[in-house]
Amino acid sequence: MKKLLISFSALLLTACSAIPEKLQLAADTPLTNYQDALAVSYSDSVAQARWGGVIAKVDNLKDSTRIEVVHFELSPSTRPKQKDETLGRFRIYYPGLLDPMIYKKGKSITVVGNIAAPESGTIGEHPYQYPVVKANAVHLWKDIQQADVMLVQNPFWHTPSYWHHYRPYGHNPVVIRRSSSKVKKSSSAGNKAQNKTR
Template identity: 50%
Template sequence: MKRFISLSLISLLAACSSVPDKLAVNDGQLLTNFANEVANPGNNQGDLARWGGVIAKVENKAEHTIIEVVNFKLTSSARPKKSDETLGRFRIRYQGLLDPVIYQEGKSITAVGKIGSAEQGVIGEHEYNFPVLDASAVHLWREIKQVDRQIIFDPLWYSPAGYWRYPYHARTRGVGVVYRKSGNANTSANTTGSK
């Protein structure tokens, strides 16, 4: 039994921090991070990198797709961790077609590939020098939807067991469940719907 629990715990921990197969690199392989490329533009051309962030723009060319990404730091599973701070933007150049309906603005993305030569471009009317990642693999992350769950208990429900059977307590019965999206400024704590 101890062996089963140990193996279950190990596999659970391994699953929590694993990188998707298509983004994985060989053990011991050094990856150039985005901050290093921004600090030393052009010095890392041809190096392997894994960058990620949020899609800002998708443009399909004849032979490849260009995805403009707002860079964010990656978690241990290579998922972009959204925050209020970014080091800038970069472009993913992927050979082939990536449908802009699937790869749309605001979705999280991670790519692995070799650093290419930088490209000049604009953000609005501001000129910008975009680092380019010639991607061999791209992973689009599913949106994590957080939901608060609150069970409403009936205070008048009676149980014949009562509280006299220590350490057991009276059973309560949930009469309803209220789901609310987390982080929504319009969400009210009032569960009855009246304001």
């Protein structure tokens, strides 16, 4: 059982750290940090970035889509790690239409592209200087579904009949019940067992 749990954990970590194909870059690709963006020489069009964050605003322009993003650091999978603080915002320019009903406010996004000259704008009435990325690729992340998990002992579980006895209460296998409304309820047998323990 222990080996099974270790294998499952390793598989989960591998899946979580996998970078989406369109965001992958050669290992030796030089990337500009968000903090250094305003110091970049924009005459050098090869300055690249792989940034991410949460969408704050989407504007469909004549030949492109402009996305305003609240910047967050990236995980090993390049998914933005949302925190209570951010270093600032930046703008993405994507060559073509991105539907604002899909790329909507609050969604996590990661972009790969070239850094362009910063733009002046405002956040509310506050003047703001936006770093800009001309996108080669963008990736919209799916929402993570979370569920509360409760571990309980099932005192009615018993060993195979040829052992001719029940296991002591403290040594019963653990039953996992998902308490989130988004996850299917436990089986009726499991529910009956729960009711008997109350």
